[in-house]
Amino acid sequence: MSKPVKITSPDQLSSLLSSSRIVVVNFYNEWSGVSRAVASVYDQLATQLSRANIVTFTNVNAEQQSQIAQTYGVTSAPTFIIFKNGNQIQRIIGANLQQLSEAIKRLATEAESDGSSGGFGEASSSSGGPWRGADVPRGYNDVTDQVDVRGLDLLNADSDFGGVRTLFEITQPTTLAMGKGKRAASGSEGKKDWVVSDVDEQLMLYMPFTSTLKVHTIQITAAPSSSEDDEDAPMRPRTVHIYTNRQHNLGFEEAEDLPATQTIEFKPSDWDEKTATAKLELRFVKFQSVYSLVLFVASGEGDGEKTRIDRIRIIGESGEKREMGKLQKAGDDS
Template sequence: MSGPEQISSPAQLSTLLSSTRIVVVNFYNEWNTACKAIAPVYEQLASQPAWLGVVKFAKVNAEQQAQIAQRYSITNPPTFMIFKNGQQVSKINGANPQQLSDAIKRLATEVESDGSSSGGFGEASSSGGGAWQGASLPRGYTDVTDQVDVRGLDLLNADSDFGGVRTLFETTAPSALAAGKGKGAATESESKKDWIESDVDEQLMLYMPFTSTLKVHTIQLTSLPPTSDDDDDDEIPMRPKTIHLYSNRQHNLGFDEAEDIPATQTLELDASSWDEKTGTAKLELRFVKFQNIHSLVLFISAGDGDGEKTRVDRVRIIGDTGEKREMGKLEKIGDDS
């Protein structure tokens, strides 16, 4: 098996990504010591017969191909990116051959076992760490939900009969989808209520601190309320409609407090925002406003319908990671159950 393909233009990379199931790309600099050290290891990895017909390897000189590097937010090579059916599924920063090899093996095994293709909005996919996602990733960004500091999570107005706040960040598919039934599969009789619902009204206030400073591009919100033939059934929880985001707060906001503070961004969702196969909406943020983020407050102020409660099954954070934070400086408010 030949070594990595040298990429000399954006068009060449696009052709490779569109014609190959799995592509691994090494972004490097000629002068970088870590890049030089990992180069022979990468060459050896690319030459293994086990990848023949399943994985193709490429390399990009980040300085010579600045347009490609900028497109994928490459700032500190060596950086390795793994693509499945043209969609980025993993990004590994630094010279870590074992992590890279494990990620490739995991994805190659997945492709060989399911024989399926992914990529569209309605295809559930997995990140390099195996976490379920309800939508494809935007090009150049990764799932950074693992940077959520679960010890500092706080959720206001949640019904205690359902899952706790950490349920939102579970890496498994929601039970409504795992059962293969799609929207409406989960009912109140199910033993595993792996979602959250609001309590006294439709509002929810979620505080998310992060262990690293993030650039947040998109939030994937999954909501799978059961269906009902009765349009007037106010017992059926609603999907979120109006969402306010507040960046870099030291703790959660009270509901009255949130009304007096301008949101960093407000989003309005409707029926067309939700993918009917995965029950996921992609909240595309004004990226310039969500740089250097160490915490987010997500305030659902209204649900879409006439019900009294709002339901959320999963939250995924999509973006890029920066420097690790000193977690001792985080202020934790409320129960983190």
């Protein structure tokens, strides 16, 4: 049990990231009233949850340590970044102490009960952080934690499979965790932690964000069928239309008539064989101030009747935290 460690150099922080399994960093400013207001509660969390070489709390003065703030893309205070095994796994902007407390308590419990995997599943690399199906481009972060799961909406999903929040789970899809032979043998048994369309191949997903984002890439994971002879197996997405800054989900007929911000046509070669993941590389200039996205899966890659998605990851930069009670004006869409 201890108080937060004051960080006075980049090397000091790097050393802690190497020696402590979980590191919580509070980027603050002396002049920020919000930073001062949350300081006492943050200190209490540190006193309660710090564990030597397991959970370490730190404070970084964002102005005095501008190099560190710039390295991690911190532009406002307070900003809390949680690292696991040296990798950033969550970023919380503003005074959302309940979210911070819940995240740290969960991680502390996992770290103490399972020193190897920490309950996160196997990542595509050996990072030990949340699973993702592809590398993050240099200079950007996984900002999937900025998805406001309370506002998610998914149309035409088969209720026999996972719900919309399944798409944003931090664990590796169970289908990928098993070998191909085991997948074929298991059939439809076990946890169905993926989404499948219902009456046809189309899906309509609405994703609001808790912060305004610059979105660089969207990663979509869709496991292939375990049997090439299964004609009824769900397909991977082929045509995906993306819409920005909508107030709510679109209807299918509405989307057909609305120009998309960008349309992606996947080829079979776009899907990584090991992770079953394809990257939607966006026209970055069109995705600079994004507070919501709609993904319209218009067609699948084959002649089947249903489409499947296992996971979605959002890659980019997080900016100013949104005031969720205030809606942008209709017509602000990019």
